[in-house]
Amino acid sequence: MCIVLRHCLSRCDNLFPLQAKVATYVNAALSHHSQIDYAVISSSKDVVNFEALDPDLNFSDHLPILATVAINYLFDDNRHLLPDTGSKRLTQRLRWDYTDRTSYYNYTGEHLSPILTKLNDLTSSDDVCSKDYIPGEVMDTAYDEIIFVLQSASSLYVPFLVKLFINFGNEELRSLKEASVESNQMWKAAGKPRQGSVFTKRQSSACNIANVLEKTKT
16 A cells, blocks of 8 residues: 555546445355455546456456556557467466465565565655656566566466366356356346345356366366
8 A cells, every 4th residue: 555655556446436345355155245456557547447347257256357548659669569478378277276375475475575675765755756756667677577476476386277268168068157147147136145045046056167167177
């Protein structure tokens, strides 16, 4: 939060009142929900829309968030062009549910702390909202260092599958998918209850798909 205040960043959800209190973490089994996922931006006037998506198929407790931003690019060099990620990276799916969380936490804490210390030293000035407060190249370097640490941590402690999409080609999975989508839509139409037959059917449909997918991995 200190970094957000120091750099005069705005939370996108606060710019749209209807999204300001939407839960982004929902664990129906434990009856837990909170708003812990958000996006920040330095120029709030450029945010066109922000919303927490609610897909019919979602195997995570976290809802995906989407920020739509209007950006004008000045192509004076090639720094902003997207790199060629290659087909291999596009087919790797990280399995965060099998992560060695303790090791991941310790590794990222140890290697991100020096970057945070360096940024805090640079942000000690009282003129926190100056456009030239931190040179762009310094922020670019810090960004690259953070990405490198996160990628290194994931390669060490997060297993991955060389697969991007769940294959719903076989008849059993296709049928389970249709049942899960239908039960989720019924649950939404009923006002998203946390108990009762509609809620139970929705949870059961999602579990059925997860169980079949788990069997396919072994």
